[in-house]
Amino acid sequence: MGIFNFFSKEKKEKLDQGLEKTKSSLFDKISKALVGKSAIDDEFLDNLEEILVSSDVGIETTLRIIERLQARVAKDKYVGVGELNNLLKDEIGKLLDENKSNIPTDFSDLKGVKPYVVMVVGVNGVGKTTTIGKMANQYKKAGKKVVLGAGDTFRAAAVEQLKIWGTRNDVDVISHGMNTDPASVAFDTVKHAVEIGADVAIIDTAGRLHNKIGLMNELSKIKRVMQKVTQDAPHEILLVLDASTGQNAFEQAKQFTAATEVNALALTKLDGTAKGGVVIGVADQFKIPVKYIGVGEGIEDLQLFNKQEFVDSLFKG
């Protein structure tokens, strides 16, 4: 857990504040649902269902959580509110736990890979470029040499936006300008990273809706082209999800994974009222770990995901 020393206490509070806004009500509701109860009854389950569903956890995952909770209660013989609360947290935590990814879990230990190539993907407006700007900052703080690739050559001024982040972080940004071939930007970025002995190369891509087949194929191509420079690149394919997104996140995860073998998730905009509950089901179904959470627009507002804290914050009250 050394990684969390990175963040000041203030940072943690920021996450808590964000999550708390609505999530305190989650605990309130559960507590209320449990007043005077000594066993789980239908009313409690109805309430729990409502609570989880209104946090975007989704019907399927909610039913799964409830099922698991019921099985646990039957086995452990639940007695009080506090205990049930712990069981619930535990079961939700387990869903976030199971993954097959074995990417580095912090900014300092890159498991001997150099350059460590990260490709960032997602639908429009989730915060890909901003997340990259913040990641570059964290990697630099961990003493890494970073190169950014301006692979969003489609959206107006996206290249300009990444360049500004490059200046803020004082790192190289490889760009071919607007309306150029993003695959060639990716190729040159990885090549440049190798040439200058950079530790990390992060490649931005244009936002695309996952049902646009042509654009998804383009992503596969961008990924393939990098492998001409470094065979096992990209090492990390980060799918950025907006915390306010509802059940469509499943479809996003499915299509982006099909096109690029996503192996890490970033959940952005968690400082708002959205609860990001959908990530529980996404992580569970696709066995992909949540690596980062975004909690603001500042350069510091990126945190490594900590399951315990995330689940705790859900139930903080």
Place this chain on the structure above:
Amino acid sequence: MFENLSGKIEKAFKMLKGQGKITEINVAETMKEIRKALIDADVNYKIAKTFTDTVKEKALGQNVLTSVSPSQLMVKIVNDELTELLGGKTEDINLTGNPTVILMAGLQGSGKTTHSAKLANFLKKKGRSVMLAACDVYRPAAIEQLKVLGAQLDVPVFFEMENKNPVSIAQNALKAAKEANAKVLIVDTAGRLSIDEEMMAEIGNIKKALNPQEILFVVDAMTGQDAVNTAKAFNDVLDFTGVILTKLDGDTRGGAALSIKSIVNKPIKFMGMGEKMEALDTFHPDRMAQRILGMGDIVSLVERAQEVFDEQEAEKIQKKLLKDQFTFEDFYTQIQQIKKMGNLKDLMGMIPGVGKAVKDLDISDDAFKGIEAIINSMTPGERKTPDIINGSRRKRIASGSGTDIQQVNQLLKQFEDMRKMMKSIGKMQGAGRSMRGMPFGR
């Protein structure tokens, strides 16, 4: 768009089939399915519940009066309720005021800048002189983005690089719009979270300074349960006049649309259907409800076609077709016009009954690429008189276009068939004139 939802509701209706009338028992299961489908579609939990309760009440009340099948009746009730929930009638944009001021507001990444530009394009096409104002001083390159889009559309963009105060930029923009005699000023603002008090106060101040005719809340159609909270918070501060629902070209079921209207009681005025500047449609609740129920949206399709197709050009081509003077050049022009209508899959999705069929189909916008390449590889002479295209010319065209001879042959054959067909239609029309006096002639 809403295919998934209609699929589920359809399934729920199937459970009703074969039953004589709607009873408390047979309706309960259907309602549960509809509610689940709505929640899966990101409709707010509570709103979904209210909705199904209303539908159930109406269903139980009505069954005595009618003799249609329960499932037909349910379709009607659900459709009516959905239309109602989505906002009843179409609401036009308010263009009073001189200039009309339109303020854009919403969360980060909802599509404000893109839709400011799309809206500018939409109004410009209606003959208004438009100015854009770049008031997002926070996100890196946001001003640059609006400038690029403005230049693409040939719409002036007001910005002040050095000014970090969005309220004063907005005021200056209004002055500039008046001086330039612009009829509409569209003010782009930074994305903000509804719980960010400082930022919400700021946009409140922009509103006070501008006194806008329209305040449009821009919201991502993929938004989940939080849509109600955000919409309410923005409405509390801004009392907005309408909603733009964006990214509807994705496969989101778009339940946010159903939630927002009922929570703030403000009309959804536009929907964003893609990244192209033309991809903005006015919102039609009735059509959207029909679409949700899998009835297609043929009216939107026709409207889009009308807007894109140049009438004179179309008439010219029609004449050519009938006179058998249709060339590959005309064919190429037609392809360009079809492409202007937008994403092919979207277009097909609007045709009743087709929506579900194309849901999983891979139709890319590149469908015309091969044909375009072949036509591009012809000489002007060949395009005008395709008859001269012999074997060696075909070989040259195939290698020039990166296709093969079979593909070239196929296209030539299709083109010839089309010409023959048109020729015979032309003859029939010619003959039609002399048929006026006959019983079935017109």
